[in-house]
Amino acid sequence: MIFVIDDDEIMAECISRAVSPEKTKVFGNAIEAMSAIDEEMPKLIFLDILLDGPDGFTFLNELASYSDTSKIPIIIVSSIDISGKDLSSYGVVKIINKEKMTPAEIKSYVNEFAK
16 A cells, blocks of 8 residues: 555545556545554555644655654655755655646655565
C-alpha cells in the first residue's frame, strides 16, 4: 500500500490516480496517517509539507523516532521550495514540485522506491 498525505483533496486524488487508486490510501492530515500506519505499514509515502494540524515536518520527525517507520521511503510533494534541503535522514528519497509533477513522474518514482 502507498500512502498519500495531502490536505488538498484534488491533489491527493491526482497522485492516487497516477499510482492506482487500488494501491493507495489517502489521508487529509498527519494524525490520520500515523494512526493508519499502526495497522498497515506503507511501502511508500507521498507527503505534502503544508498540512492542516501537524505539518509534514512534524510527521517526518514522528516517523524517524521509530525504528520500523524510519525505513519507509518518503517522497515530499510540495509547492514550497525545499529542494536544497537534505532530508535523507528522515527517509526522504525525493522532493518534487507539486506544480510541475506529472503522472508519469509519479509512476516512475513508485516503480523505483515502493519495494
